[in-house]
Amino acid sequence: EIVLTQSPATLSLSPGERATLSCRASQSVSSYLAWYQQKPGQAPRLLIYDASNRATGIPARFSGSGSGTDFTLTISSLEPEDFAVYYCQQRSNWWGFTFGPGTKVDIK
């Protein structure tokens, strides 16, 4: 099973600052990595798929990069609505899908 590790667990930033979130896989997942945003009481929302493609309707301040085992989600300038939990997710084979434990971005 491929394990995803996210860091940091919590990121405390102010609106307007840049957020850099990391996701590391225990073995290569090629570019088959997605990122989701989840706010309290809401379902997750797809942000990025295939490591670097923004989903429909996602603002340009969200960007994804990486391949193999190391991936990054960057929010270029935090808006008030961006404070949430972010999860990475992979499916690289038929052992199934796995999610990372999440990074909480909260207001400093």
Next chain:
Amino acid sequence: QVQLVESGGGLVKPGGSLRLSCAASGFTFSDYYMSWIRQAPGKGLEWVSYISSSGSTIYYADSVKGRFTISRDNAKNSLYLQMNSLRAEDTAVYYCATCGGDCYFFVYWGQGTLVTVSS
């Protein structure tokens, strides 16, 4: 617009059964692979099961294999999850979601239905 509405959650005793449903609208349901994903209270996301568009290919997480059964009715635009032999650790919000691409990620999610397994 795409809408996924889960139902069927509730309180059930350990060892009991429950059947979840997901009603889909706003897209051609029969064209899409579908999944169930769950989230225990205060915890992260866990993939549960996946079914191909025709229903011919199905996968389960090891944690539910042999106890849960995923199915779909394309004529009714509906996805199901039959859950048997429920355990306390199955307590979670259960989401249905559409797959993207060849099901490498999850595009649209329902709002979820809460399943609580407790005596």
